[in-house]
Amino acid sequence: MSAATSPTERRVSARVGAISESATLAVDAKAKALKAAGRPVIGFGAGEPDFPTPGYIVDAAVEACRNPKYHRYTPAGGLPELKAAIAEKTLRDSGYEVDPAQVLVTNGGKQAIYEAFAAILDPGDEVIVPAPYWTTYPESIRLAGGVPVEVVADETSGYRVSVEQLEAARTERTKVVLFVSPSNPTGAVYSAADTEAIGRWAVEHGLWVMTDEIYEHLVYGDATFTSLPAVVPELRDKCIVVNGVAKTYAMTGWRVGWIIGPKDVVKAATNLQSHATSNVSNVAQVAALAAVSGSLDAVAEMRTAFDRRRRTIVRMLNEIEGLYCPEPEGAFYVYPSVKALLGKEIRGRRPADSVELAALVLDEAEVAVVPGEAFGTPGYLRLSYALGDDDLVEGVSRIQKLLGEARD
Known part of the structure; x- marks a missing residue:
């Protein structure tokens, strides 16, 4: 076997090889790929305003x-x-x-x-x-x-x-x-x-x-x-x-x-x-x-929309038994605890951590969320509310229906 094909050769540097893929971008890419394949996926993954850049x-x-x-x-x-x-x-x-x-x-x-x-x-x-x-x-x-x-x-x-x-x-x-x-x-x-x-x-x-x-x-x-x-x-x-x-x-x-x-x-x-x-x-x-x-008028309009969505998503998520969502004061994310849902049976599966729960939500509800492991704290999910009001309500409604089936 030549040196070029030696199994012990490091082809990628240790420094760069140790970098993890951006979890938020990965979730967003998967959601977009599923949508392109014809699945009605709603993505709460990327922190990206749904508004166009002001004219x-x-x-x-x-x-x-x-x-x-x-x-x-x-x-x-x-x-x-x-x-x-x-x-x-x-x-x-x-x-x-x-x-x-x-x-x-x-x-x-x-x-x-x-x-x-x-x-x-x-x-x-x-x-x-x-x-x-x-x-x-x-x-x-x-x-x-x-x-x-x-x-x-x-x-x-x-x-x-x-x-x-x-x-x-x-x-x-x-x-x-x-x-x-x-x-x-x-x-x-x-x-x-x-x-x-x-x-x-x-x-x-x-x-x-x-x-x-x-x-x-x-x-x-x-x-x-x-x-x-x-x-x-x-x-x-x-x-x-x-x-x-x-x-x-x-x-x-x-x-x-x-x-x-x-x-x-x-x-x-x-x-x-x-x-x-x-x-x-x-x-x-x-x-x-x-x-x-320039003026901050367009920013104020977007902030008003984000505030409305913030209140809606917090209310709807807190209606799910076993999930607790504090009300955020800034940005456009919620970070609910799902610890009480882990280990519960949901459609024949028992997610052991928030990675498995996020995968279940994507598979069964066709909603993309990011697990807390990506942010250093297992047992949580991150959802961005920087998406249209109708998609937000539909997406959280799907999550409500799915997680409402959780049983011991």
Whole structure:
């Protein structure tokens, strides 16, 4: 046998081979494939607004396509006018004043997250990651050489971690704490007081904070969004903010995100991006410029629809015996506990975990949901309510009917 075909040869690097597929994208892809095959599947998997991108943003992109200056390379760190607009938007929405030199425009939020961790982590550095977490966070940390350390919060605390929990997880190798509010997958929103307390704890121990603000405009009821570096100014030299246009402006496919941070870190991340991807698509950047510079009226309309769907899905899910769904305060997800349903007989099957339960729901009800294992907490399901009202009601009605058959 030649060396090229040796069974002991590693064909994929250990670093990349250890990465798991995005569970949310995998569920969405499976749902779309089943629909394409003619099955009436309703997907609650992907965190993607069902609205079209507002027309004025699309118009700006069309004009950019016709402008020869956007047919060429532009600075790797982003169009200067977009970086300036992001700085202005951050002051407007967060009360956080930054210089355009502190901004790096990225190919979506995922690239922003990876590059932020890559810029500040050395091998073995620990990052405290509150769980349930979005699937990409721990993978990005590992790719950057870091070690994710999970701190779990459940429905009894509204899926919010405490300073005491964070302190219990801190070691001499802790370098960064991840902070996400509003949260994917739970919709949890931290109060201004709790946000400030976590920020001051980080300052006290000399820790970095990476805060993901992608859902900043999607809060409901009495909840309010609080930008951590705005309420704890002492943290600004060790804080990286990640954001983007995807969720707020229904622009998931345009792939424009950004990092805001100390100038030296942003410069290092920009150098990384210059070799990885060069500049973000100029047309998408011009569209993002129109989005962040424009009115928030379209955003308010979408938020009103999400709020209506939020109340509907929570009410309907809580009608299912054995399922408990806390009311989320932000984003567009619910994260119900299904622990009491595990092991029950449902159509001849006894799902032992939420992976098996999600598979059962897809097979029998033709509804796609994401199991809690994908977010670091077995025993839960994530459902996105960023889909049409009729599909939402039909999909949850199917789940009600199926899970209503559960027997000991």
